[in-house]
Amino acid sequence: MGARESIRTAVRHVVPPAGLTRALAVQAMVFAIGHGLFQAGSAVFFTRALGLSPAQVGLGLSLAAGALLLGTVPLGGLTDRYGPQRVWVVCLLLDAALFATYPFVTGFAGFLAVVLALAVTGAATGVARQVYSINVLRPEERVTAMAYQRSSLNVGFGLGALISGLVLAIDTIWAYRGMVFFIAVVFLVTAGFVRRLPRLPEVTRPTEPMSRLAVLRDRPFMAVSLLSGLLSAHQTLYLTVMPLWILTHTDAPKTIIAALVLLNTVLIVLLQVRASRGADTASGAARASRRGALLIALFCVVLPISAQTRGWLTVVALVAAATLLILAELIESAGTWGLTATLPPAAQRGAYVGAFGLGSQVQFLIAPAGLTALGVSTGGWGWYPAAAIFVLVGLAIVPAVARAERTPRLGEAPESTRPVTPVP
Template sequence: MLLAQGLDRTGTGVWAAASVLYFTFVCRLDARQVGLLVGVAAVAGIAGSPIAGRLAERLPVRGLLIGSHLLRLGTMGLMLAVHGFAALLPVVAVTCLAERGAKTLEMLFATRVAGRQRGTYQALFRTVANAGYAVGAGIAAIGLAVGTTNAYRALILADALSYLLAAALIWHTREPSGLGQVVARSADEPADDPAPAPSPWRDRGYLLFVLLDIPMCLEDSVLNVGLPLWLVHHTTAPHAFVPAFLVINTVVVVLLQLPVSRRTEGPRRAAGAVAWYGVTLLACCAVLAASTGAGAWSAAAALLLAAVLVTLAELVRSVTSWELAVSLAPARARASYLGVAGMSQSVQKSVGPLLLTGAVMTAGPVGWLALGAGVTGLSLLQRRACLRRLDALRDADAATPRQLLHA
C-alpha cells in the first residue's frame, strides 16, 4: 500500500511541476485561462472527498480506489488529445475530482490496513509521499529542461503510468472485511455507537471539526505561496533561496515525521497537539513579519527559519488531522465522515492562496501577525471542541443519538 501511494505521489509531483507550463506552451492558453482552469479544478476537487466517502459506504474501497487511479489514467490520456480551453476544462476538473477522491479512499483503505497503528502508518506515508513528490519533481525538471512538445507529453505519460502501476499494486493488496470494523480501537477510544449510522451532514459537532480543520491546513499555502512571494516582493533576500524552502520541507519531514507521530499517537494526545500547531505557525508568521526591512542575508536566514517552522506545523497537522478525523467519527459511518473531513484540505487549497495574497501580504508584517494569532486562537478552540467530542463519544453508550449529534 505504501509503495502504491508513493507511486501515486510521484506521478502527482510530475504533473504539479509541469502542468502550468504544459497548458501555457503546448496548449497555448493565456495566463487568465490557465488561472481559471486551475481554479475550477480546485473547486471540483472539493466534491471529490465526500463523493468518495459516500460511495465507500456501499462499495468495496479497494475497487473504488483502483477506479480512481484508472479514471486519472484516462483523463491523462485525454489531455494528450485535447488542447482548447473548453475541452480541457472538464478533463482537468475530473482529474482533480478523482485525485481528491483517491486521497480519501487511500486514507480509508490505509486506516483499515493499519488499524490502531494508523499514527505510525501516517508518519511512514508522509515520508514516502515526500520522497515521491521529490522524485516526481526531479523527473519533471528533466522534461522541462528539454522543453519540447514531446518532452511535455512524455511527462504526462509518466504521470499516467504511475496511476496504472498504483492501481495494479492496490489490486494485489488484501482489503480487510467488515465496514463496521474499519479501525481497531485504541485503549482510549470510545465504544461504537449502537444506533443506526448517522449522516455527517447533520452532525454539527463533526462539521465544526471539519470547519476548524480548514485553517489548520494553512501551512500548505504558507509554504508554497506565502514564503516565495514574500521573499520576492517584500524582502531583499536572493531569489535563489526559493527552491530551498521545498528542500528544507522534504528533509525535515523525512527526519522528524516518525518522532512527531509517536508524540501525538492516540486521539486525546492528537487533540492536545492541535494547539502546538497554532503556536508553531504563529512563530513562523512572527519570523516572516520580522524578515522585511532586514539585510539580504538576514532576511534569507529568517525565511529559511520560517520554512523550518512551517514544516514543523505540517508534521503536527498531518498526523493529528487524520487521527482526529477517524477518532471523532462514529465507526458505522466512518467512510462518509472521512469523506467530509477530506474537504478541509480541498477548501484550503482553493481559498488559502487568495487569503495570503489578497489580505495577509497586502497588510504587510501586521498581516502575518494577525494570521498567526488568528490560527492560534482557532487551534485552541479546535482542541477544546475535539476533547469535548471525545468525552461525548466515550459516554456514547449512555447518550441518545440526538445527544451525540449535538456534542
C-alpha cells in the same frame, strides 16, 4: 557505537518496517512520482502542448477546485458503499485513462472535461486511500503508517520534479506528450500495487443507510473539521504567502525560495515519523494540532523580522521562520491523521473522512487571499493579528475534539476487530 546506533535510528524513522506499512509507503511513493511530475510540468504542458492561454488554465483549475469541494462528501459515501480498496483501484485506472487522453485534447472544452474528471477521481482516491489505511491497520499503527506514507510521498514528489526538469529541458511537444503517457503508466502500476494489498474485513453496516450528506449535520465533528482545516493553512503560508513576502519585503535572493522548498522536503522525509508520536488517540491528536497552531503563530511573529535585516541576517531569519512552519506542518499533519483515524465511525468512515476534508478546502478558498492581504499587503503589521488567529484556533481545537468525542457519531456502529489476512 553510538554513531552507528544513531544512524540505525535515523534509518528506522525514514524506511518503513517490512509488511503492510512498507507496502503502503511504496505505493505512495510510486503514485507521487506521477503526481509530482505533473505538478511541476503541468503549466507548461497546458500552454505549450495543448495551446491554452494562462487565463483558460486558471479558470479550468478553479472550476476543478470547486468540483472537488462539492464532491468530497458524496464521493466518501461511495467508499463506504463499495469499499475503499475497490474505489481506490477504479479511480487509479480512471486516472490512467484520463491522462492518456490528454495529448488528444483540443480546445478549452476538452481540457475542462478532463481536468474536472481528474478532480473527481482525485478526491475519491484521497478518501479511499486514507480510509483503507485506517481500516486495514491496528489503531496504534495508523498514524505512524500515515507518517511513513507522507515521507514516501515527498520522496516521490522529488523524483517526479527531477523527471520534470528533464522534460522541460528537452522542451518539445513529444516530450510533453511522453510525460503524460508516462504518468498514465505510473497510475496503472500504482493500481496494481493497490490491488495486491490485503483485502479488508467487512464492516458492520447500520440497518438504515445514512444519507451521504447527513454527516454535515454532525456539528461537533464539523467544528473539528473546520478548525483542523484552518490549521492546514501552513501549506498556503509556505508555498504562496512566504514567497510573496520574500520577493516584496526582503533583500534575500530569489533563489532562497527554491532552497526553502528543498528544506521542507528534506525535513518531512527525515522527521515526519518522529513528529507523529503521541497523535494516535483523539486527545493526543488534539494536543498535536494545538502545538501546530502555536508554531504557526510563532512563525507569523518571526517572519516579519526578515524585513528589518540585511544580507545573511535576512537569510537566517527566513530559515528560522521556515523551520518553525515546517515543524508546525509535521505536527499538525500528525494531528489531522489522528483525528481522522479516531473520530469517524467505522461504518461511515468514508463520508466522515470526506467531510473532514471540507475544512482544508475552505482554507484553500480563503487563506491565499486573506493571509496575503494580512501579511504581505499591510507591509508587515498584519502578521500579528494573523498570529492571534492561529493562537485562538489552537486553544479552541482541544475542547472541540473533547466535545466531539462525547457526542455519538451519526450511523455509528462498532468497528470490526477481526484481523486482516492477505488474499492468496
